[in-house]
Amino acid sequence: MPLALLLSRIGLSLSPAAMSSTRSSSSRLVRADLGPGVREVKRESSVSFDTSKSESSASLKRKRVKREFEVNREHPKKQVGVVPDIEDFRYDKIKASASSTKEAPSLVEAPENWEAVLEGIKNMRLSGQAPVDTKGCEKAGSLLPPKERRFAVLISTMMSSQTKDGVTHAAVERLSENGLLDPDAIVRTDEATLANLIKPVGFYQRKAQFIKEASKICLERFGGDIPASLSELLALRGVGPKMAHLVMSIAWKNTQGICVDTHVHRISNRLGWVFREGTKQKTTTPEQTRMSLEKWLPKDEWEPINPLLVGFGQTICTPLRPKCDLCGINNICPSAFKESSSPNPKQKKTRSP
Numbered sequence: 098m099p100l101a102l103l104l105s106r107i108g109l110s111l112s113p114a115a116m117s118s119t120r121s122s123s124s125r126l127v128r129a130d131l132g133p134g135v136r137e138v139k140r141e142s143s144v145s146f147d148t149s150k151s152e153s154s155a156s157l158k159r160k161r162v163k164r165e166f167e168v169n170r171e172h173p174k175k176q177v178g179v180v181p182d183i184e185d186f187r188y189d190k191i192k193a194s195a196s197s198t199k200e201a202p203s204l205v206e207a208p209e210n211w212e213a214v215l216e217g218i219k220n221m222r223l224s225g226q227a228p229v230d231t232k233g234c235e236k237a238g239s240l241l242p243p244k245e246r247r248f249a250v251l252i253s254t255m256m257s258s259q260t261k262d263g264v265t266h267a268a269v270e271r272l273s274e275n276g277l278l279d280p281d282a283i284v285r286t287d288e289a290t291l292a293n294l295i296k297p298v299g300f301y302q303r304k305a306q307f308i309k310e311a312s313k314i315c316l317e318r319f320g321g322d323i324p325a326s327l328s329e330l331l332a333l334r335g336v337g338p339k340m341a342h343l344v345m346s347i348a349w350k351n352t353q354g355i356c357v358d359t360h361v362h363r364i365s366n367r368l369g370w371v372f373r374e375g376t377k378q379k380t381t382t383p384e385q386t387r388m389s390l391e392k393w394l395p396k397d398e399w400e401p402i403n404p405l406l407v408g409f410g411q412t413i414c415t416p417l418r419p420k421c422d423l424c425g426i427n428n429i430c431p432s433a434f435k436e437s438s439s440p441n442p443k444q445k446k447t448r449s450p
Contacts, residue, residue, distance in 0.1 A: 205392040208370050210429050215398070217426035218409050227408030232266035235347050235404065238278060244322050247348040248315065249278045251323045251330075252308055254340045259299035262411075268295040280312035280321050307335030325349055338384055346400045355390050356403040357383040360410030365390060367414065367432040 208214075225231075234257055238249025249269065257265045271294050272278050277286060292305035311333045315323055323344070324330045330341040343356040355361070362383040365371045371380045371389035380386045394402065413420045419436055427433040 205389075207393040208368070211368075211370065211393075214368060214426050214429060217429075218405060221413060221425050222405055222408050225408075227411045228262040229404050229407045229411060232262040233404060233407070234262075234265070234343060236266065237269050238273075241278070245278065247323045247344075248280060248321075249273075250348045251311065251315075251344055252278065254344050255308055255311065255335050256295055256298045256301075256304055258304075258335075258337075258340070264298055268298050271295070280315040283309060283312040284316060304335060307333070310334055311336070323348060325351075327353055338387065342387075343403065346403075352396075352400045355387050355394070355399045357387040357390070358403070358407065359383070359416075360407045360414075361390075361403055362386045363416060364406045364410055364414050367419075367430070369431045 229235075234250060234253045237253035238246040241249060252272065253265060253269050256268055269278070275294060276282050277291070277294065283291065286309075288305050288309055291309065292302045295301050295305060295308075298304060314333065315321060319325075324333070327341050327345060330336050330344055331338070336344075338354070339356050339358055342352075342354040345354075346352040346356065357365075362380070365386050366379045371386045372378060373380055373385055373389075380389055390402075391399070410416070413424050421427050421430075421433045421436075424430065424433065
């Protein structure tokens with residue numbers, strides 16, 4: 098029962114000011130003067146009113162601080178005692194904050210004159226006389242049904258590392274003649290026989306081992322077909338990023354990245370198309386070149402850029418003594434005529450008398 102009502106029953110009255118000044122001692126007055134007929138719950142009711150109000154305020158504050166943490170991604174301890182204003186939770190601010198948490202796409206300015214350079218290389222490659230044009234991995238199993246052709250492309254790609262296109266193509270032909278462009282047939286063939294058939298591709302003995310292992314996985318896990326994702330291709334021993342991207346593009350018609358081999362790596366650096374992350378220095382690995390190219394080269398050029406630059410590197414922009422005098426873009430290439438021709442190793446130096 099409120100204190101004012103109790104006092105009115107015993108003939109007393111208090112002003113509002115007096116009631117305020119005596120509120121803190123009301124529980125003692127009630128318990129001391131009113132006897133056993135008044136339950137203690139009266140005191141608890143008087144006190145619980147102020148406590149619930151305090152808890153409600155604290156709860157609201159905690160919710161506000163929690164909401165601020167969700168919006169700003171900051172720990173509440175950084176703003177102890179500061180309750181955000183309601184304006185901080187307007188839709189536009191939440192939207193702006195949410196968008197700021199996403200990483201902005203890495204944009205790299207395309208090299209100067211890259212379109213003119215690319216067009217010039219395409220014009221030089223119209224003849225289609227480079228080895229890659231007739232004996233590249235793209236040509237493996239070209240007359241076979243889709244499933245068998247995919248397997249032929251995988252095997253050809255696995256043999257192509259550090260091996261010229263002509264040598265790889267000949268090895269694929271020998272496997273085909275012996276009925277070994279088939280995973281089941283390869284698994285049933287001993288490793289030594291397989292190695293002799295693909296010789297002289299680079300590291301033919303190790304590649305024979307990898308080919309047998311890959312064939313077994315294709316049979317057991319993919320029903321005789323090849324893996325259809327980059328991660329599954331890269332899980333095969335002997336398959337690196339360059340091979341995986343090439344297989345995805347040729348076999349599955351699903352280009353997810355640029356296939357960068359030694360030719361693409363070398364020519365991209367000569368043209369000034371690629372740099373190491375955060376620098377203006379040349380890339381040192383094919384994987385660095387791939388990541389740098391993919392930041393600015395339009396995606397519709399990702400698949401054709403490999404055979405285009407490979408053929409260009411086989412015929413004109415060769416590793417040693419590039420034929421800059423025959424190159425149609427020597428007027429805009431930053432490396433034109435800068436690599437001096439190496440002397441003929443067979444020519445003996447003459448000593449002055």
